[in-house]
Amino acid sequence: MLKYQKIALEMVRHITGNLQQKDKLPVIETLISHYNVSKSTIIKALKVLEDKGIIYMVRGSGIFVRGEGRKGYYNLLGVNELQEDANDNRYDLLNIMEIELICALPEVTTALGLEKNAKVYSVKYVYYLDKQVTCLEQAFLNQKIISNLDEEIALKPILKYIKDVLAIKMRFPDIYVNVDKLNAEEASFFGLNAGDPMLCKEIIYHLANGQPCCYSRAVFHYKQAKFFLKVNSPN
């Protein structure tokens, strides 16, 4: 982790623990001396926080806390177990139903840019919140990139494993959201009726060279399908 990333993390913890929406942060000079780093490190760390929608900077006025968003809503970018930062209290418990090495179906070869019948790991997760099933996820991982997947690895954030253990740089995800009716099998997991609403969230993760490495499809109980996104649009 680079120095500005560490400072950004410390700042996030400080803001989350101590500050409210619209609270003003100290001026940059104070931050420089408090964290004992260079001005460019502070600027980079503030840029990270701005991009994450945690702060906003008003020219000539200061740096302000953007605030948490609504209760019960989860960060659209921070979910699906594959995601690096899964410590968001979104669920109480995570189980793996099945890990298999399979021939990828067409939908999966398209998402991962693979040849026909290429091998992928399929991992089925169940997430619980208040002892209720809140999400069913099936993740597909390119076997050429992750060659030795087992339950121990699959139960930790896999993207972190790819980055830290396999030392492969990750880049950007594509996210797709759609709404549909639950089928009978899905409904039985959630304790709902077939035809009840569901939200499906698909994520395709890419390596730094643009190659897709993981494809995840998560179906959410409609009462827990609440997401927020804080955009930092250019002025």
Added chain:
Amino acid sequence: MLKYQKIALEMVRHITGNLQQKDKLPVIETLISHYNVSKSTIIKALKVLEDKGIIYMVRGSGIFVRGEGRKGYYNLLGVNELQEDANDNRYDLLNIMEIELICALPEVTTALGLEKNAKVYSVKYVYYLDKQVTCLEQAFLNQKIISNLDEEIALKPILKYIKDVLAIKMRFPDIYVNVDKLNAEEASFFGLNAGDPMLCKEIIYHLANGQPCCYSRAVFHYKQAKFFLKVNSPN
């Protein structure tokens, strides 16, 4: 519009019209001489395209087209009529059902950071796709910021009006997505049954000083509730 924004727009048009996913862009030197601008302008324009998920840059390898995403999916950031760039063919027709100046309900005063009983404009939109209702939107606008709203203004992208005509700088939106069952009134608009799924997308737009100015709540027909988001996460 600043020079790098113009160049970014030209690049987007060129890419959309001529290039495919994974196609390589010319090297920066070629772009500089083609667009006849400085290196820093090209870099800024490329950064805009990277942030929008249109290109990705691989160090030592080049600049590549990230691709369009799936058919039938709309940019999560590019919708609701209030948004600046509504030319995304998401609908065939837009009607206004009602424009009123009303006392804001608690939900609206919270979203817009207003005092109790403050006045807001309420605009109800209906969107059609293939002659079917695809979206119902209700937008609330702070009357102290937009003081003379009428049908002519409301039928154009309102954010553009705020920026260009009122000359107020906009900053960032907060987006909330949730899923629920349609109530009877909503269902009748969509030609669906009460209890059928819907996706609700709320957006709160802020001015450059952090003040919220518009709050929009859009309910989508579940068959058209398909969105994508291209994230440009830090390396």
